[in-house]
Amino acid sequence: MVSRWRGLVVERVLRDVWVISGRAGDDPFVGDIAVANGRITHIDRSTRRPVRPTRAVLPGLANAHLHPTPALLRTALASITIDDNDRSPLVGRLYEALRADREALQLGARLALAETMSSGATCGCLHEYLAPEVAARQAAELGFPCVVAVHPGEPGWREVLARVRDTGAEVMLAGLNENDPANTDEALRELAAWAGELGVRVHAHVSETRERHEHMRARTGRTPVAHYREMGLLEHLYAVHCTAVEDEDVELLAAHDVPVVVTPSSEALLGDGIAPLAALREAGVRVGLGTDGAAWAGGEDVLRELTAAALLSRAVGGPGALRGGEVIELATLGGARVLGCESERGSVEVGKRADLVVLDLERPGLRPVLEGPLSTVREVIAFAATGADVIETMIGGTAVHRRGGTPLVEVDAVQDAAERVWRRAGGDRARTWL
Amino acid sequence: MVSRWRGLVVERVLRDVWVISGRAGDDPFVGDIAVANGRITHIDRSTRRPVRPTRAVLPGLANAHLHPTPALLRTALASITIDDNDRSPLVGRLYEALRADREALQLGARLALAETMSSGATCGCLHEYLAPEVAARQAAELGFPCVVAVHPGEPGWREVLARVRDTGAEVMLAGLNENDPANTDEALRELAAWAGELGVRVHAHVSETRERHEHMRARTGRTPVAHYREMGLLEHLYAVHCTAVEDEDVELLAAHDVPVVVTPSSEALLGDGIAPLAALREAGVRVGLGTDGAAWAGGEDVLRELTAAALLSRAVGGPGALRGGEVIELATLGGARVLGCESERGSVEVGKRADLVVLDLERPGLRPVLEGPLSTVREVIAFAATGADVIETMIGGTAVHRRGGTPLVEVDAVQDAAERVWRRAGGDRARTWL
DSSP, X not given: OOEEETTEEESEEEEEEEEOOSOTTSOOEEEEEEEETTEEEEEEEOOSSSXXXXXXXXXXXXXXXXXXXXXXGTTTTTTSOHHHHXXXXXXXXXXXXXHTOHHHHHHHHHHHHXXXXXTTEEEEEEEOSSOHHHHXXXXXXXXXXXXXXXXXXXXXXXHHHHHHHHTTOEEEEEOOOTTOTTOOHHHHHHXXXXXXXXXXXXEEEESOSHHHHHHHHHHHSSXXXXXXXHTTOGGXXXXXXXXXXXXXXXXXXXXXXXXXXXXXXXXXXXXXXXXXXXXXXXXXXXXXEOOBOTTTSSOSOHHHHHHHHHHHHHHHHOTTXXXXXXXXXXXXXXXXXXXXXXXXXXXXXXXXXXXXXXXXOOSGGGOOOOOSTTOOHHHHHHHHOOGGGEEEEEETTEEEEETTSOOSSOXXXXXXXXHHHHHHTTTTTOSOOO | OOEEETTEEESEXXXXXXXXXXXXXXXXXXXXXXXXXXXXXXXXXXXXXXXXXXXXXXXXXXXXXXXXXGGGGTTTTTXXXXXXXXXXXXXXXXXXXXXXXXXXXXXXXXXXXXXXXXXXXXXXXXXXXXXXXXXXXXXXXXXXXEEEEEOOSSTTHHHHHHHHHHTTOEEEEEOOOTTOTTOOHHHHHHHHHHHHHHTOOEEEEESOSHHHHHHHHHHHSSOHHHHHHHTTOGGGEEEXXXXXXXXXXXXXXXXXXXXXXXXXXXXXXXXXXXXXXXXXXXXXXXXXXXXXXXXXXXXXXXHHHHXXXXXXXXXXXXXTXXXXXXXXXXXXXXXXXXXXXXXXXXXXXXXXXXXEEEEEOOSXXXXXXXXXXXXXXXXXXHHHOOGGGEEEEEETTEEEEEXXXXXXXOHHHHHHHHHHHHHHTTTTXXXXXX
C-alpha cells in the first residue's frame, strides 16, 4: 500500500509517536517514521505541537537465546535447579515424549516464536535441543529472521545443518555444558576447528551455575572462559548466561569481543544467580537479552525481560546500574550486535530495515508519560510495559503480529499436545521430579 | 441476581475454574465456587470430566503497602536512590506542586487504586504522604477496603484521623524513617503511646536501606528493630521493606509477631537490595507484598509483584526459596494476615467474603497448564500472569472491575493533571534531579 507523505512516496507512516532509537544515549522525541521497501526512509520530529502521543515505537527486539520446543512444557521445570534438570528421570521422560511427537515439537516451537514475536521480538537465536529443523521451519513460516544452533558431532549433523540453512536461517554450532562428561579438551578443540571451517560461532551456556563453573576449574585449573581461550574457542564463542563469571572472565570476554547473552528471568528463577550485566557493559562487552525458555521461566516475552534485567541488576548495583534507556538498548541494538546484524537491525534509523514495535501507552498502567529532558517514557516502557501492550510487530515493513488479529498459534492445539506429552511421560501422575 | 445451582439459591457461580485456595500447602483443583450475600457459600470439585478449565480463581490480592497520590508521577523518581529522593530539590518541588493541586491528588490516588484493583487487589494499606483524606475518599468511592496511615504529631492530626475513619477506612499511624532528624527516642516513645491509646499499628519503613539501618545503629548502638523494641514500639509495629534487616532482627520480628510487608520491585529498582523473604517466612513472620509506588517502581500491579518476589528471592536462594504456591500465598493469605483480616479475607474458603480474582488463562503466554499432582497452574500464574490477564475483580461478591468495562480512571485527565504538576515543578525543563 503506497501513499504520499510530505510529497514523498511511502508505504507506511507512523505519525506522532514517541520515537525510541534503541541507543541509550539518544533522547526520545515525538515524531513520524516513514517506511518504504521494507526500510525506514524518514524520521522527523513532529511539527504540529502540542502533540500528545499515545504510542511509542521501538526497534524490534532481539530474543538472543531461546529454547523453542520445550515451551510446550511451560513452567513445568521451574521448581528444580538447572542441574537437577539434567538428572531428573521425569525431565528425561518428558524430553523423550516431546522428541517422539512431531506435532508437539511443531506446536512447542510455534508457541515460543508466536509469544516472542507478539511481545515485540523481530529476530533471535534459537538454541534447540530436540529438533533444530522443526524450529527453523516454524521460524521460516512465521517470517522470523533467526540463527539456529545445531549440535555437531552426531552422525548426519552436517545434513541437519544444511537443511536448517535451507529454511533461510543462519546457523551456529551448539556447545556443551561445562559439567558434561563429553566436554573434553579434545571435543573443545574439535568444536573450535569446525567453527573456523564453517565460519560460524559456537553457542554455549557459559558459567551458567557456580557448580558448572567450579566443575571446569576442578578439571582444568582455569575458569571456563579462560579454558576456552586455551582451547582456541574464545574467538568463536557466543556465550550465554555467564551468571558465575569472575572479573578476569569479564576482561577476557571484552578483550576477545565475545558476544554475551543474559536471560535474567530464567537465571533468577532457577536460582543460578544474577549475571553481572552492568560490569559486562562497562567493560565494553556487547550484551543482549534472551528469554531462555518458558519451560523454566515464565515465557518468551522479551519486554518482561527488560523489567527482570532492571530489577536484578539494580537490586545489587543501585539505580545507576541500569537506566531505562540502557535496558532498552540491551534488547534492541545490543541484541543486534550480539547477533552481528547491527548494520541492518536494532535501531530506529534511516536506511535500516523496518523492524519495529508499536506500543500502546493508553492503559492506566502506562500513564502518565512525562515530557522534557527527564522524560519518563523509557522508564515507563522498561519497567511497566509487557507483551500485552504491543499493538504491532513489524519485520521488514510487514506486520507479522497485530493485536486483535489472528493469533500466531492455536492455543487449544497447544493444550492438547502438551497434555499428550505430559501423560506419555507420566507427568500427570508423578509427585516428585527426582 | 439470584439463580439456582444444584438445588441451592446462589447469586453467582464460577464453574469449572482452577481453584487456587491461597494456602501454599493446598493443591489446586478444578471446581465450582458459589457466592451468595457477599460470601463464598460452596466450593466443589467439578464432577463433569474431563473439563479443560480456561480460568483460574484466586483469593483477592492484598496490596499491603502503597503510596497512592504520587502514582501521578509514574517512574519519574526511578533513576535516583531513595535517599537522593529525600534530598532532591526537584522531588521537593514535585511534591509541593502535587500537594497544591487537589484534582491532581485525587487523580493520582485514583490511578493507583484503579490500577491495583484492576490487577486483582481487593484490599490494601495506603501509606499516603500528601493527602490521607483524599486517598481514603477515593478508596471509599471505588469500594476498596483499606487501612490508611495518618502522620501524627502535626496540628490537627487527630481530626484528619477521624475524617479518614469517617470514610470507612481503618487507620494506622505513620512512622518516621531512621535517618529523619525528627526520629528521636522521645518521638518513638510518643508514637508507641499514641498507638497504644488508639489501639492501632504504626506503619513504618524499617531498615529500608543499608544507609538508614546504619544511621540508627550509629545513633543508638542498636539495629532499628532492636531499638524499636527498647522504645516499646515493636508490639505496635507494621514493618515495611526490611531490606537491610539482620538475622537477629528476623528473630525479633518473629518473636513479637510483627507483620512485615515487602515491595520487591521498588526495593530492587531503587537499589535498596533484596529483602530476606524466605528467611522471614521460615522464621514464622507473617509476610505480605505491596507495590510501594508507581513513582519509583513500574506500577501498582500486584500480580507482577509475585513475579518480582520470585525472581529476586530465587536469584539469591535457589528455586526452593519460593515456590509458585508460596508466592501466591504471600499476596493473598499472607497479605490478609499482615492486615489482620485473615478471618474474613485472603483465601478461597466457604464462609469467607467473596473477594475473588478471575484470571483468563487463554492467551498463548499462559498456555499450556498441566494437570496432576505436579500441576503447573500456580507457577504459570506466579511467573507469567499480569494485571492484563484479570477478567474480573470481585469484592464482597460485587464485581468492582471487569475487563473491557468502564475503566476506573480516565487516562486523559490523569495525563493533563500530571503535565500540570510536572510543569509547575519545572520537571519539563530540568536536566538533573539533584
